[in-house]
Amino acid sequence: MSAVTIPARQASGGVNVKVINRIVIYGLLALFALFYLMPLFVMLVTSFKTMDEIQNGNMLALPRAPTFDPWLKAWGETCVGLTCAGIKGYFWNSIKMVVPAVLISTMLGALNGYVLTKWRFRGATLVFGLMLFACFIPFQSVLLPMATILGSLGRFGVTLQNATGTSFGLGNPTVNLVFVHVVYGIGFTTLFFRNYYEAFPTELVKAAQVDGASFFQIFRRIMLPNSMPIFVVTVIYQFTNIWNDFLFASAYAGTGDAMPMTVALNNVVNTSTGVVEYNVNMAAAMIAALPTLLVYVLAGRYFVRGLMAGAVKG
């Protein structure tokens, strides 16, 4: 806790200066709060307005007669490309992609972190460094080879389908995206768990080993029960990142019924047939934002910790 406060210095300057100082500080802080809230506010109020009110009214005005229709229309009727069945299907696509991807990458990260801190071997730092660097690469540099591989797997899936009657998920865009997000997510999850377990008392692990506990027993009985906070951090971080991803989604599931929410939303907004229904667009955007927003409201503290862990050394 730093002890500097502007008023502390001004104490000798009289009460007035102090009060003015406080007013200026609070004023600036409030002004910036408005700046950050503005887009969300505009999105929210517009999604409850009728088109009439949008065209004739003020952007910042509250809806005069709030209507839930734009939300219903966005969910069930709006056009994504040529199909007009709302965004509900794409919302579920995203859920189906996010849940397995988050669980798998988090579990792998936990195991990797455990090995890299409690079972160190020669070259462990190099291994970690190589995995860590993978977090920072621009994904453009792997986009094309991955597309080629996924294409071949898809063709192999068709062959399997013909031969055995099931493709084992090969070629399914959702499965592909889960795979891609796991592959490019383990760098982050390993980083989180590695830094967390680094601070975990090694003596406990040692004592358990002396008692004859095996590698997995130690992991299950000692590490996992004490890992709740870092699990929350990692799951939230991965959930937010994967839900919000646009580059992979548009490259590997950019068309068709399997596209995730972000791609579908971008299509809704950029559909240029007929009158642009801003209220429906805003409602669709709100629906796409709700899961991550909800997580942020409920567990924002952990989200920030995840961001920090990615930025500042643990």
Added chain:
Amino acid sequence: MSTVATSQIKLTPEHARPRASVRSRLQDALPKIVLAPSFAITIVFVYGFILWTIYLSFTNSKTFPSYVLTGSRAYQRLWGWTFDTDPPSSWYTSITNMGIFGFLYIAICLALGLFLAILLDQKIRGEGVLRPIYLYPMALSFIVTGVAWKWFLDPGLGLEQTLHQWGWTSFHFDWIKNKDFVIYTVVIAGVWQASGFIMAMFLAGLRGIDGEIMKAAQIDGATTFQLYRRIVIPLLRPIFLSAFIVLAHLAIKSYDLVVALTSGGPGGSAWLPSNFMYEYTFKRNEMAVGSASAVIMLMTIVAIIVPYLYSELREKPR
């Protein structure tokens, strides 16, 4: 710490007994076996794919990958385009935009983040409410908030129209439709998204500063401004470095920002190299050129990140 960790393995009871040697050897190798799949995946799908992309950039690939090496033609074309300014080539536009966007985005985020952190560190009532408000943009996809920003910046719908309604009819703000200014709207939206996070980093740094140093300086008669300039900001140097690294790599990776806000801008005038790569690879069937631009992006990141990671991991050999 590391010595303790490495010697642990030898303490395992199984090692003491010569029997069950296969089992104990397996136990020995188990940690590596567990780590191996993740490591293999990283080697193949990150480093292998990077090599693959580099290889493709030296071929003549158009719509489909071709594996006949044809020399550095793709790089020569990019190099030629770098100076193609009349009319500006897409590549010239992309790298110029990267320069403008990168510089302003990093500079404004750092300045604004530090400023807000210092304000919030003045024992503010309601800090618990303000902090999440400054930070929430980071939790949302830009595809989502881009919808709102696009609307807000549209001269016919958003800010301009609103101010006209309020009586300021001479107000004019159409940057988003102007090919020379569209990149600055990307800066505004980018700063809006990331500055709250940078604020949180600086705030954590400020909270970590030893209060005694401050008290001593205050007793010596330092003014608040001097205190911050001479003592606090120099102490925050590691945070500046981390924040710079974070912002630089976010700036280079920015992609959906441009797509959502401007759909590329009039005539591709808002493109960054990431958009250039995507368009050339997947839409214009110039796979070799797209790969070459991806390699250039990667090299830029390597130049920033590798020295940083190296010093981070070396600093405290654990």
